[in-house]
Amino acid sequence: MSLLEITDLKTYYRASDGWVRATDGVSLSVDRGETVGLVGESGSGKTTLAKSIIRLFPKNAEIVDGSINYDGTEITELTDRQLRKQIRWSEISMIPQNAMNGFDPVYTVGSQIVEVIRYHEDDTSKKEARKRARELFNELGIDPDRIDDYPHQFSGGMAQRAMIALALCLSPNIILADEPTTALDVVIQDRILETIKEKQREIDSAMIMITHDMSVVSETCDRIAVVYGGRVVEIADAETIMMSPRHPYTLGLRNAFPDISDEDKDLISIPGTPPDLVDPDEGCRFAPRCPFATEECWEVTPEAEDYGDGHMVECHRADEIEYLQEEAAKKET
Ligand code: ATP
Numbered sequence: 001m002s003l004l005e006i007t008d009l010k011t012y013y014r015a016s017d018g019w020v021r022a023t024d025g026v027s028l029s030v031d032r033g034e035t036v037g038l039v040g041e042s043g044s045g046k047t048t049l050a051k052s053i054i055r056l057f058p059k060n061a062e063i064v065d066g067s068i069n070y071d072g073t074e075i076t077e078l079t080d081r082q083l084r085k086q087i088r089w090s091e092i093s094m095i096p097q098n099a100m101n102g103f104d105p106v107y108t109v110g111s112q113i114v115e116v117i118r119y120h121e122d123d124t125s126k127k128e129a130r131k132r133a134r135e136l137f138n139e140l141g142i143d144p145d146r147i148d149d150y151p152h153q154f155s156g157g158m159a160q161r162a163m164i165a166l167a168l169c170l171s172p173n174i175i176l177a178d179e180p181t182t183a184l185d186v187v188i189q190d191r192i193l194e195t196i197k198e199k200q201r202e203i204d205s206a207m208i209m210i211t212h213d214m215s216v217v218s219e220t221c222d223r224i225a226v227v228y229g230g231r232v233v234e235i236a237d238a239e240t241i242m243m244s245p246r247h248p249y250t251l252g253l254r255n256a257f258p259d260i261s262d263e264d265k266d267l268i269s270i271p272g273t274p275p276d277l278v279d280p281d282e283g284c285r286f287a288p289r290c291p292f293a294t295e296e297c298w299e300v301t302p303e304a305e306d307y308g309d310g311h312m313v314e315c316h317r318a319d320e321i322e323y324l325q326e327e328a329a330k331k332e333t
Helices: 046-052 080-087 109-122 126-139 144-148 156-168 186-204 214-220 240-241 248-255 294-300 318-332
Strands: 006-015 019-029 035-039 060-070 092-095 174-178 206-210 225-230 229-236
Touching: 006 046, 006 156, 006 248, 006 294, 019 046, 035 046, 035 214, 046 060, 046 206, 060 092, 080 109, 092 144, 092 156, 109 126, 109 144, 109 156, 126 144, 126 156, 126 240, 156 186, 174 186, 174 318, 186 214, 206 214, 206 229, 225 240, 225 248, 229 240, 240 248
Parallel strands: 035 206, 035 225, 092 174, 174 206
Antiparallel strands: 006 019, 006 060, 225 229
């Protein structure tokens, strides 16, 4: 069994016009030490999936069905208090999209790290916890004396590094990294990603890396899950997703990053907008935007098909994808 096994998870938001089905039947596993990327457009449900794992979401969110098994513990059955004490930060931690939102503005950054350490380690003194926070700051390239600063005194890059320190201070088994570098200057993005990977290797943790950037996942992940309309529509090892994907949406995503895709190949683009998650229609959610959609695609929701070596695809036409691509290329020329 994998370290983390998510099965048929459904997390919905209560909204004025009904339930927003942000995570709508997702199954995903993560092994020890493995890095799994979640890619997809904005609003596809990546953040909701990650936040469901440690239940760090707004009051109108609810896990309505499914299972999240972490190392033998069914997380969905834990109370909030049990989750805080047993899982959050110590076993599974999160680096959020915008670090400034991760810290409480009224306390110094250091005191928040010290509090997290001491909440989970009864025997650790304040002095020891401070020493550890200072060491982590140092390793992450922040002047250790800045642990007594408030979040607003930090630059964006520094706050993100401090958030990484918080996420790593208890050497968790899984790190959820939600677009950890998008709020940052391009120049420091690579350095921060490198720092996260280095620390991950050092403490031998697994990671779920959320991004809309295919180049980031292809460089940092072992496996990639492509998320569309609240579902994982394709999952495989990184090379398969980049070199021989079978879902038309994955082809489109890859096309949006020409530096990675083979420039000689004619690829499709993704016109249209993501589906309405309040009352999604029957059939494939990608059908309205898919150049290859048939009547069946509009009417019948596709089930995940196994293409071997963990390559799963939810598409009625996944078998024909190479032929369809060739035909599409002919039409364009
Ligand atoms: P992004 O990259 O922009 O963060 P995402 O892929 O992470 O996007 P989510 O943030 O998980 O997607 O959002 C999935 C869906 O849930 C979207 O339709 C979004 O509008 C909706 N949603 C998110 N938060 C709430 C909320 N608090 N209440 C209602 N709907 C929400």
